[in-house]
Amino acid sequence: MEQINHLVRILEVTQENAQQRIDNFLRLQLKGVPKSMIYRIVRKGEVRVNKKRIKADYKLQSGDLVRIPPVHVDKDNPLPSPKLNVIAQLESLIVYEDDALIILNKPPGLAVHGGSGLDFGAIEALRSLRPEARFLELVHRLDRATSGCLLIAKKRSMLRALHEQLRSKTMNKQYLALVKGSWDKSWRSVKEPLLKNAQNSIVKVSSEGKASETRFKIMQRYQGATLVEASPVTGRTHQIRVHTACKGHNIAGDDRYGDDAFSAEMKKLGLNRLFLHAAHITFYHPVLEKQMTVSAPLCERLSSLLEKLQRS
Structure with missing residues (x-):
């Protein structure tokens, strides 16, 4: 030990x-x-x-x-074995890598880091896959249930530069979410303040909460559901999930803020996860000295669900 x-x-x-x-x-x-x-x-x-x-x-x-x-x-074990299937499979989910940065299409169910009963998360897994890397740190976080673009800095200077972009709100992130019902096209922005319960991490809309804003764009309407693009301006815990739920358009498969009947309907069509995916991220790469947009494709299960909804 x-x-x-x-x-x-x-x-x-x-x-x-x-x-x-x-x-x-x-x-x-x-x-x-x-x-x-x-x-x-x-x-x-x-x-x-x-x-x-x-x-x-x-x-x-x-x-x-x-x-x-x-x-x-x-x-007992500082890092998990890179031979574990869940870790080995991450290699194929790296959508961008250079000497200063890794962008992972994080799968749902994988936390970004270990702790709270979890042996490891995405950052420990990547350290296992890249044992030669002297520095690997998370730039930001994604909920365990959320998939998509996750940035990992390979240099401290990159970490500082990207953190500054997060603070100055010059880094843009677009998520895809399948929500219940027909999203009102006039709701281009939701600015409800959010308050997090320190005991159970449940977030609710409250005048005592922190200022929050998410911008929305309708991507596709379906029978009983809408695919929206959500762009968070602030970075509050569970922000997109609560902002959609407070408008009565809960995200499919959300076990905290969801609508049970809607989630059950989507489950019959094959959905067994939260339909929230960090699809695109735009930032300035300080080493390459250019603006970049990197995308993470939807997994087959989410794509298949949309195809079924389209046919219906």
């Missing part, structure tokens, strides 16, 4: 890490430590910034002094 030991450290935040959330900063500093443990030491006040307690969403400022407590954790 391997033991991971991190001693107490006090780090000064540089301009490179300014505006990064403290939880993401700690994940980079505490390699191999489960996410649940990182959130626990923040919640208990063991992590201090400028000698004060902070919350997990605190954004670091240049010059901040961060105290990272000693952390000890036992870990």
